[in-house]
Amino acid sequence: MAGLQPEDRELFEDEATSLYEQILAEGGLAADDSRLAGTTPVRRAFDLLTELGLLQLDETRKTWRPVEPSNAQSRVVTPLGTEGARLIDESARWAKAFSNLTQSWRRSPAATESGPFLYLHGEAISPYLTAIIGDAETELLTAQPQTTRSAKTVAEGAVRDVAALKRGISMRTIYQHSARRHPATHKYVADVTRHGAEVRTLDEFFNRMIVVDRRVALIPAADSLATAVVVREPAIVAYLVDVFERAFARGRPFASGEQKVMKEIATEQRSMTMRMLIEGHADAVSAKRLGVSARTYAGYVAELKDEYDAETRFQLGYIMGQRGIAGQETSGG
Template structure:
């Protein structure tokens, strides 16, 4: 390493010593230097401002300072370029690795895979003492449901409260239907929710497993949360999803309706009665406006309203006793 590089690594200002400057000034005035132990000479040689005379031993000459400056500058640029290349290669390397994200004592831990998340859930369930609340927007594999049923029955027999939310389409799948029938018979509460909602596993109001929403890691990654403030927020989010969901006892039947409405139309009518537009409701439920219109068409006909009279539907629902059915869920 050159003296300039050593100085840079030691946070030096890169300047010459007083001895080196004094010697260089004398050599500029024509003084010959023959002693290798001359104070400051080694420094000037290292920088390149002074070079040995190839024709006479123990005699040193001043080099062209412009050439020295250009050489040293180019060399340092090459060093910097090499360092930048190494830095980019390091960033590329670690961006490709499924590394654990360190969180220290923040109460949040990164889970790099589905297996790791399931391991944390099983470990927490073995110690649970009060309640288990889960939300599953994506269908669970048949094998997972088979393993889950005896475990969930055991939790209920231990006296824990169990609440679960599935997507509305679960009502048409036998695996989820059988699970729902068995656990609700033993006191669990199961509901289904139309549209998009968040995957949450909340245990004893002290630990939560949620999906990874940073989208920088594999889709099956997630987070283990034990921070009190974040647990309170996740619990509130779960409660909001629970209130919007419809009770389900298992089987492929739809939730009971008080009369002319269905679970889906009641969701729409509640929002229409609040003055919201159909497009905004569709976006919130994760479906198209056309899908909502298809749900409402039978109501227009049955109530004698003009197709598309959203105000009329909202007014009817706001003043009709059937609205109590949705509030009761």
């Protein structure tokens, strides 16, 4: 049925459905019912019911009678479903046309003339990222060092990445160990691994990076987290891929033997906390390196103080130095 708008559906849900059920219970509605006068909500609901063919006038009794809804439903829903399918097909055709155009641009001199680097700022980053992942043909490599992303951002990433995986794109991701304590990341990992992605975690800090088809990389700018750099220089992209491969080889599978792995990870984070203390890093820097909050890092330090019977951080560092501890140990001192 042509002409129906979202506000018509809202009126149908809020007012017309109740009126229809009331008329059904009463066996009809008199044509001269006072509630139909003027432009009241009841009158608007009544007009919609008659437009949809859910009420029919009994001329003999001058009464509006309810009509079985299935015919009206098919007149409303079937065209909408047909139009939805048409729009989805049209959207796919436009996407394919743009994809072909993009491939032509990449092969043209214009792509080279635009330079191997592109700086993106603020809100421009997410649409660009969605576009290049949508254009991926074979592989996605991603490194996500921190778990400060909101649940909404992680969920949006899951939708985007699962769509790529369903197209047959292979995907490998590295997180820091702290991601294992982030519920939204757990759900994301469950979603993408179900579709074939591989996810591992590391104890060490690394910068965020996304590499698409080993031809384009997205990395943060050195001076601003709100700026990203798109890299298309083949030698630099190859170098970044090599860095990723080495890190991924050292990572631990996200959900393999989780209880045992979590114990090993706790040991690795303990050792890294020691290294941060021995090297004299500030708490904020150390927390970032471990991918945890400053409060969590302070808890790690407090545990080491208790373990080594130290009252201050200075004393803790002195005791570890006296015992020759270098932060590479795999068990308690």
